[in-house]
Amino acid sequence: MKKLFIKTYGCQMNFYDSDHMSNLLNGHGYETSENIKEADLVILNTCHIRDKAAEKMYSDLGRIKKIYENNNLTKPIIAVAGCVAQAEGKEITKRSPWVDLVVGPQAYTDLPKLLKKINEDSKKKEINLKFPEIPKFDHLNFDKKIGKVSDFVTIQEGCDKFCSFCVVPFTRGPEYSRSILLQI
Numbered sequence: 001m002k003k004l005f006i007k008t009y010g011c012q013m014n015f016y017d018s019d020h021m022s023n024l025l026n027g028h029g030y031e032t033s034e035n036i037k038e039a040d041l042v043i044l045n046t047c048h049i050r051d052k053a054a055e056k057m058y059s060d061l062g063r064i065k066k067i068y069e070n071n072n073l074t075k076p077i078i079a080v081a082g083c084v085a086q087a088e089g090k091e092i093t094k095r096s097p098w099v100d101l102v103v104g105p106q107a108y109t110d111l112p113k114l115l116k117k118i119n120e121d122s123k124k125k126e127i128n129l130k131f132p133e134i135p136k137f138d139h140l141n142f143d144k145k146i147g148k149v150s151d152f153v154t155i156q157e158g159c160d161k162f163c164s165f166c167v168v169p170f171t172r173g174p175e176y177s178r179s180i181l182l183q184i
Helices: 012-026 053-070 083-088 091-095 108-120
Strands: 002-008 030-032 041-046 077-082 101-103 126-128
Touching (some): 012 030, 012 077, 012 108, 041 053, 041 083, 053 083, 077 083, 077 108, 083 091, 083 101, 101 108, 108 126
Parallel strands (some): 002 030, 002 041, 041 077, 077 101, 101 126
């Protein structure tokens, strides 16, 4: 199994998304690790609502680069996910060219395909900031998590209000609700 290290910033939605990505990638040969030095894939799952969120992410990307350079370790695939990824887009790979993958919060279900492309061509950068027409609620994985007594269940994502002070419609997309017919 390959090792996956995820650092999650921000709200409970990001923790939910990190669990979703971890479960999704577990089915594709990755197991979660708390040790960044042994990771084959590092995901920074970012929040754009918090003050200076983008700068915190860029600072962490610099630290991650140094971890691998200073310890003479093989560089893992570095991914930036979440709302900062959605808001910053290609700017992330310009400012931090060692980032291999940028994926917005509505495109997590494409992670296996995106990682396959990067594994086939290590020089390739993948950026997926689409709001897919196929709802991601259809691709949820509810495998039992050992040791967890509670979990998040999303019933609605996004927003259609476009308040002047809020980035949610731009980073999470339009409002979309889970069907009442979907059972867990």
